[in-house]
Amino acid sequence: MHAITVSMNGAGCKLSVAQSKVCSPAMLDDVSGCRRCVRVFWTVVDRPFQRLTATNQPKRRTTMINESMSILRDGEQDWLPIPLPGAEGVFVKVLKADEEMDRVVVKIRFEPGTRMPRHIHHCRAVAYTISGHWEYDEGKFGPGEAAWEDEGNDHTPWSDEGAELFIVFDGRNGRYLDNILPCGTVVKLDMPFLKAFEGVSLKEAAEVDVQNLVEVIAPAA
Numbered sequence: 509m510h511a512i513t514v515s516m517n518g519a520g521c522k523l524s525v526a527q528s529k530v531c532s533p534a535m536l537d538d539v540s541g542c543r544r545c546v547r548v549f550w551t552v553v554d555r556p557f558q559r560l561t562a563t564n565q566p567k568r569r570t571t572m573i574n575e576s577m578s579i580l581r582d583g584e585q586d587w588l589p590i591p592l593p594g595a596e597g598v599f600v601k602v603l604k605a606d607e608e609m610d611r612v613v614v615k616i617r618f619e620p621g622t623r624m625p626r627h628i629h630h631c632r633a634v635a636y637t638i639s640g641h642w643e644y645d646e647g648k649f650g651p652g653e654a655a656w657e658d659e660g661n662d663h664t665p666w667s668d669e670g671a672e673l674f675i676v677f678d679g680r681n682g683r684y685l686d687n688i689l690p691c692g693t694v695v696k697l698d699m700p701f702l703k704a705f706e707g708v709s710l711k712e713a714a715e716v717d718v719q720n721l722v723e724v725i726a727p728a729a
């Protein structure tokens with residue numbers, strides 16, 4: 509397996525292979541599949557944020573009542589495009605990413621006819637359906653219904669009509685979701701990535717420097 513790192517910065521998203529754990533850039537030249545996967549990932553990450561950043565302002569809506577209690581308000585928080593190949597039209601709000609509790613709370617919105625990449629859970633999840641319908645091979649969910657997912661679940665959610673979900677993830681040592689791209693590349697979205705997008709606006713999301721926050725593992729050559 510070949511590990512590489514993808515970064516985004518304020519000037520737009522840029523790919524970096526400098527943090528490679530296994531492959532040097534020279535080695536990547538010899539791994540055509542790896543280079544192709546990363547190029548696709550970078551392209552998809554780059555475009556949504558660049559396209560949407562101009563019209564948004566910071567809108568944090570979390571109130572900390574005391575050290576053990578907060579109020580989360582998502583009403584005016586921006587929907588962020590999910591920066592994964594194949595997830596175009598799926599948006600997220602990271603309402604809370606608590607490193608101490610190893611818990612992340614998000615809302616997800618599927619536009620009609622969209623899907624998430626196949627993903628494998630290192631976390632537990634409760635995915636409550638607020639509106640619309642969504643499904644994966646194991647079941648279909650409508651308003652008021654929730655998916656109760658343990659570690660190890662491996663599935664590909666989609667929605668034909670569109671849907672909005674409220675999801676609580678309980679991580680395992682900061683690990684959350686391994687997303688499997690059609691080419692076999694694994695994009696690992698764990699606590700550092702999720703924390704970076706907690707409560708941010710689109711404008712702020714475009715400025716997040718997530719170098720070293722996203723690990724991409726290419727399929728074996």
Ligand SMILES: [Fe+2]
Binds near residue numbers: 627629633657661663
């Ligand atoms: Fe899932």
